[in-house]
Amino acid sequence: MKILVIGPSWVGDMMMSQSLYRTLKARYPQAIIDVMAPAWCRPLLSRMPEVNEALAMPLGHGALEIGERRRLGHALREKRYDQAYVLPNSFKSALVPFFANIPQRTGWRGEMRYGLLNDARVLDKQAWPLMVERYIALAYEKGRMQSAKDLPQPLLWPQLQVNDGEKVQACEAFSLDAQRPIIGFCPGAEFGPAKRWPHYHYATLAGKLIDDGYQVVLFGSAKDKDAGNDIVAALTSQQQAYCRNLAGDTELEQAVILIAACQAVVSNDSGLMHVAAALNRPLVALYGPSSPDFTPPLSHKARVIRLITGYHKVRKGDAAEGYHQSLIDITPERVIEELTALLRAEKEV
Structure with a gap:
C-alpha cells in the first residue's frame, strides 16, 4: 500500500502527526508512507522512521493557487498512491490528492471539501478531545472508531530518533x-x-x-x-x-x-x-x-x-x-x- 499524507504546517502539529504514521505502520507493516509538507519540516520527518519520503509543499500557508496545486497533483500520479490522508482542515489542502487521482482520500470534513475527499469524517469534538486522537482515528475505517475510548491503548505517541x-x-x-x-x-x-x-x-x-x-x-x-x-x-x-x-x-x-x-x-x-x-x-x-x-x-x-x-x-x-x-x-x-x-x-x- 502506498500512502500520501498531506501534513500540517506547524511544528507542534507536525510532531503529533507522527502518531498517525506510527499507527498506520503498525496496522500495515508493508505500507510506504510519504508526507507532503513545507520544506522546513524535512528535519523532523527525516527522524520519523515510518516516513519513506518527505515531499516539499512549495506553496505558502495561505496560498490557494489552484493551478499550481493541479500541477503538483498531476506530477504525483506516476507514484500511484492507493490512499491519501489530509490532516489540515482547509479546502486547499485537499486539492493535491484530488488532482493526483488517489482512489481513497480520507480526512475530517473541514471546509467545503465534498468531492475532494471521498472518505470524509464528521468530527464530534467531544468524542475526540485531543488532536493526536483525531489524527490516529483516521488510520481506521470509517465508523469503526466512535470515540477516543475505542482507540487501542496505549496510543503510539511521537518518537524522534537521534543517535x-x-x-x-x-x-x-x-x-x-x-x-x-x-x-x-x-x-x-x-x-x-x-x-x-x-x-x-x-x-x-x-x-x-x-x-x-x-x-x-x-x-x-x-x-x-x-x-x-x-x-x-x-x-x-x-x-x-x-x-x-x-x-x-x-x-x-x-x-x-x-x-x-x-x-x-x-x-x-x-x-x-x-x-x-x-x-x-x-x-x-x-x-x-x-x-x-x-x-x-x-x-x-x-x-x-x-x-x-x-x-x-x-x-x-x-x-x-x-x-x-x-x-x-x-x-x-x-x-x-x-x-x-x-x-x-x-x-x-
Whole structure:
C-alpha cells in the first residue's frame, strides 16, 4: 500500500502527526508512507522512521493557487498512491490528492471539501478531545472508531530518533561545556509574550541551575533571540558564561539534536515543547491562556504547570511587558520543584 499524507504546517502539529504514521505502520507493516509538507519540516520527518519520503509543499500557508496545486497533483500520479490522508482542515489542502487521482482520500470534513475527499469524517469534538486522537482515528475505517475510548491503548505517541554520535558532534560544534549537563530552555512562543513565562523567571531558574553545576542553552527561532537575550542579561557575569542563547543561531535539525542532548527541558507551550516530548526528554511545560486539554506534551516524562482552567484567546497579556498574569504567577520555585523531581526520577531509571 502506498500512502500520501498531506501534513500540517506547524511544528507542534507536525510532531503529533507522527502518531498517525506510527499507527498506520503498525496496522500495515508493508505500507510506504510519504508526507507532503513545507520544506522546513524535512528535519523532523527525516527522524520519523515510518516516513519513506518527505515531499516539499512549495506553496505558502495561505496560498490557494489552484493551478499550481493541479500541477503538483498531476506530477504525483506516476507514484500511484492507493490512499491519501489530509490532516489540515482547509479546502486547499485537499486539492493535491484530488488532482493526483488517489482512489481513497480520507480526512475530517473541514471546509467545503465534498468531492475532494471521498472518505470524509464528521468530527464530534467531544468524542475526540485531543488532536493526536483525531489524527490516529483516521488510520481506521470509517465508523469503526466512535470515540477516543475505542482507540487501542496505549496510543503510539511521537518518537524522534537521534543517535549519540550526533549529540556529541552538535555539542562540540556549538562549543558547549562537556563537563556540565545541559538544561534546555524554550522561552519563545508563536503568538508573543502572552504565552511566555516571563524572562525574569527564566533567569532566576537559570541562575539556580548554573549555580548547581548545569549549563543552560536557550532554543528558538530568530524571533525569540531578544527574549533569550533578556534572560542572559538578567544573570550575573559569572553565570552568563554558562548560559548560551542559540535562538535563531541553529537550523531546526541542529536544535532537535541539541535538545536530544539535554538532561531536561523547560518550555512554554510551543512547537519545540512537542519536539522535546517526542525526544523523551524530562520536560516541564508551562501553560497560561493556551490550554493543554487539546495539545498536551505527549510524554510520560512531561509535567504540565498551569494555574488557570479553560481556553483563553489572549494574544497580548495585560501585565507588564505583555505577559499573562497566570504565567507570572508560576514561580521559579515551583518549576525547580518539578524539574528536580524529574531529574531524580531519570537518575533512578
